[in-house]
Amino acid sequence: MPRDGEPAATSVREAVFDLLRRLGLTTVFGNPGSTELPFLDRWPADFRYELCLAEAVAVAMADGHARATGRAALCNLHSAVGIGHAMGNLFTAFRNQAPVVVTVGQQARSLLPGNPFLGATDAAAFPRPYVKWSVEPARAEDVPRAIAQAHAIAMQHPRGPVMVSIPMDDWARPAAAVPPRTHRNDMAPDPAGLAECAAALAAAARPVLVAGAEVDAEGAGPALVALAEKLRAPVLAAPFAARVCFPEDHPLFAGFLPAAPGAIGAALAPFDAVLVAGAPVFTFHVAGECAAFAGPAPIFQMTTDGESAAAAGAGTALLGSLRLGLPALAALLPDATRPPPAPRPPAPAPEAGDPLRAEWLFAAIRRRLPPGAVVVEEAPSHRPAIQRHLPITEWGGFLTMASGGLGHGLPAAMGVALAGRRVVAVIGDGSMLYCIQALWNAAQGRLPVTVVVVNNGGYGAMRSFSGVLGVTGAPGIDVPGVGFADIARGFGVPARRCDTPAAVEAALAEGLALDGPLLLDVPVDPAIPHLYAKAH
Structure with missing residues (x-):
């Protein structure tokens, strides 16, 4: 019998389904195999299983669902072969910062020393480095806590996919229910760094903002619009942004940076201060030197992505939430008195052509x-x-x-x-x-x-x-x-x-x-x- 205050004993399967209900993970995107059947047995009526006809489809559907809802999505794959089929879209989910919790069936623990059919060798290492965290719990009773930890890591900024490998005979083993826990993941940028950035932007005659996908992902769009309007500064979209960066009909929207160092350097040359909000500095697709890195204009980057902030480039990195950082930065700035930049000219209406354009x-x-x-x-x-x-x-x-x-x-x-x-x-x-x-x-x-x-x-x-x-x-x-x-x-x-x-x-x-x-x-x-x- 459990002591007072301890969670009651149950099976791994029951503990996991109870946890998934509390986390809101009641839709499962999957392509099942034999190692997943103990999880799928007696499927609960309050869960939806979205059958996908290929593992890559399951991961991408979960990615789209997670980014549309702002919540993690659950994806269930079949052993090493399932992860292998899904790796392209798992890599994409990682780059998209999509919070996808991937559970993967593993062969029975008793068979693993013999290199069995459908056994995943070193399962936790297989999807790395394109998951934030992966694990195959050492004991069956650790599976529910591993999934809870995986969900918390997936939802921490920068968000991304995680993986838990689960031997098929773990589901019937006894385990304790996971106690509920709340995670508050937003962290504000350093106040001294914000003050330095505000001073540079206030002193600039021609500041520019470069916006990335994190703005939309964090729900920080209105704060970015307010900052741009206070500065009367143009806004450029970062290269290869996976979400909308700024309303593209706003008069301050100035267009899109291409993923070419020379072109980015030329585009930023007219400006004397640059704030990159929620994007790398910068994503390139062709080789070359970026003149902006050696130019006199100071570059500041506000992001939750420590890897992006640590990448070779230029400028001052301000690690922290845009949702908290952008309003704090705006509060340090005076209202600009400069005239706003000329609006981007509208695209001419294209002709249909033959063949169609x-x-x-x-x-x-x-x-x-x-x-x-x-x-x-x-x-x-x-x-x-x-x-x-x-x-x-x-x-x-x-x-x-x-x-x-x-x-x-x-x-x-x-x-x-x-x-x-x-x-x-x-x-x-x-x-x-x-x-x-x-x-x-x-x-x-x-x-x-x-x-x-x-x-x-x-x-x-x-x-x-x-x-x-x-x-x-x-x-x-x-x-x-x-x-x-x-x-x-x-x-x-x-x-x-x-x-x-x-x-x-x-x-x-x-x-x-x-x-x-x-x-x-x-x-x-x-x-x-x-x-x-x-x-x-």
């Missing part, structure tokens, strides 16, 4: 995008055109992948929709083929997702990057002959092939009025502009 397609989506809808994007070769013609004006209105790894966008869109949001998924044809099984989830759940396949017949980013690197005649770039509408119908999703402007407009209107999914396969001009020609 991708720019026109994105403008058409923008015209029909309903309030509150979330754009989930994985069309990296078209990102500059998306940024010009599909501006995101609402906090929480945009998600993409920070890693560059393909196969995240389509299942992530399903996870966002499962969280109760209407979604427009803008997915390149190359990206579609990585995790196309997620269409089945859209059909089974009648999820309100309009999938727009930007079909340029291949890997457009490779075409563009071939130009950057001076490469000609590379094989493996063209992908002709894929019938996305036929594939979608095979999974139970209605679909339209849209070759004309009228067909696109009609299908968008239809899809956004449905209470379920619709896929649009839109062939577009295969020509891709240079991705890093200039800041835009």
